[in-house]
Amino acid sequence: MMKKPVRVAVTGAAGQIGYALLFRIASGEMLGKDQPVILQLLEIPDEKAQKALKGVMMELEDCAFPLLAGMEAHSDAMTAFKDTDYALLVGARPRGPGMERADLLAANAQIFTAQGKALNAVASRNVKVLVVGNPANTNAYIAMKSAPDLPRKNFTAMLRLDHNRALSQIAAKTGKPVASIKQMAVWGNHSPTMYADYRFATVEGAPVKDMINDQVWNKDVFLPTVGKRGAAIIEARGLSSAASAANAAIDHMRDWALGTNGAWVTMGVPSNGEYGIPKDVMFGYPVTCEGGEYKIVEGLPIDEFSQECINKTLAELQGEQDGVKHLL
Ligand SMILES: NC(=O)c1ccc[n+]([C@@H]2O[C@H](COP(=O)([O-])OP(=O)(O)OC[C@H]3O[C@@H](n4cnc5c(N)ncnc54)[C@H](O)[C@@H]3O)[C@@H](O)[C@H]2O)c1
Numbered sequence: 001m002m003k004k005p006v007r008v009a010v011t012g013a014a015g016q017i018g019y020a021l022l023f024r025i026a027s028g029e030m031l032g033k034d035q036p037v038i039l040q041l042l043e044i045p046d047e048k049a050q051k052a053l054k055g056v057m058m059e060l061e062d063c064a065f066p067l068l069a070g071m072e073a074h075s076d077a078m079t080a081f082k083d084t085d086y087a088l089l090v091g092a093r094p095r096g097p098g099m100e101r102a103d104l105l106a107a108n109a110q111i112f113t114a115q116g117k118a119l120n121a122v123a124s125r126n127v128k129v130l131v132v133g134n135p136a137n138t139n140a141y142i143a144m145k146s147a148p149d150l151p152r153k154n155f156t157a158m159l160r161l162d163h164n165r166a167l168s169q170i171a172a173k174t175g176k177p178v179a180s181i182k183q184m185a186v187w188g189n190h191s192p193t194m195y196a197d198y199r200f201a202t203v204e205g206a207p208v209k210d211m212i213n214d215q216v217w218n219k220d221v222f223l224p225t226v227g228k229r230g231a232a233i234i235e236a237r238g239l240s241s242a243a244s245a246a247n248a249a250i251d252h253m254r255d256w257a258l259g260t261n262g263a264w265v266t267m268g269v270p271s272n273g274e275y276g277i278p279k280d281v282m283f284g285y286p287v288t289c290e291g292g293e294y295k296i297v298e299g300l301p302i303d304e305f306s307q308e309c310i311n312k313t314l315a316e317l318q319g320e321q322d323g324v325k326h327l328l
Pocket residue numbers: 011012013014015016017018042043044049090091092093094095111131132133134135136158159161162190240241242245
């Protein structure tokens with residue numbers, strides 16, 4: 001028997017990430033090839049954006065996806081998020097050359113206050129929320145704080161792109177297939193301060209750290225390459241990453257909904273104090289997922305270098321939180 005359709009809200013649906021995301025959700029790559037979806041698409045109430053959204057919907061229609069059980073265009077979060085089971089908050093201004101993601105805070109923070117309130121009012125009480133719009137951790141924090149009637153754990157930020165970037169860099173360095181690398185972790189903020197950590201990573205049971213055995217490469221090549229990859233793409237493309245970001249969003253939601261079978265992935269989630277991070281800070285952690293819930297991998301040893309890196313990314317996140325206090 002066919003499953004009951006679930007509602008998936010996507011904001012910024014006519015943007016570049018939206019264009020790389022919606023077709024994959026509708027084809028079943030996110031929630032499974034047996035899960036029909038109803039897309040609830042939000043764009044700003046602007047004639048050009050709404051017209052572009054209509055065009056994307058025409059193309060979705062032309063794909064005749066068997067799993068696409070319905071599709072709606074919205075210009076108001078209060079209708080777009082009605083009863084939604086999943087919410088991918090992508091819509092926000094991207095950064096341009098020379099900007100840091102934190103520079104977007106003022107421009108984007110208000111979007112997430114309003115959208116958090118709308119989720120609070122009308123979404124399914126089990127809604128799974130992924131914030132992609134930058135600065136993603138702090139925007140997710142704002143949305144969570146603006147939705148006091150929803151469980152905190154329902155709000156997450158996207159660090160999966162950083163996780164995937166770290167995997168690819170390690171695959172290139174070790175010459176091992178990307179799929180063979182297990183137990184990667186990225187701690188903290190989706191910003192250059194993030195700490196991509198391969199201390200626990202293995203390939204077929206063998207430690208990656210021993211294969212590389214080069215702390216200078218870790219510090220001077222690996223960490224800056226992963227941390228500044230977003231800027232490198234903006235520099236090369238003239239636009240911020242889109243297909244890889246959409247791919248990471250699919251990975252994040254699929255793993256959260258369908259489970260990881262014990263494998264580690266990275267999600268930005270509200271802290272409950274794990275690893276000394278203050279409660280509610282939206283922090284990148286290694287997690288496993290099962291039965292629609294994520295669980296932070298606990299008890300990992302944190303050496304001095306790692307603690308310094310974690311402190312730095314935490315301090316940045318706390319600074320961002322301070323900067324939006326007046327909105328909450
Ligand atoms: N977390 C990550 O790893 C990651 C990766 C890539 C991009 N991003 C971020 O994702 C965001 C979107 O990037 P993009 O390249 O798709 O940008 P884009 O400019 O191509 O598209 C953004 C879309 O959002 C819409 N929008 C703006 N405000 C909105 C609102 N309040 N409600 C609904 N829609 C709204 C715009 O009209 C536009 O169509 C940016 O903030 C970017 O920095 C995050």
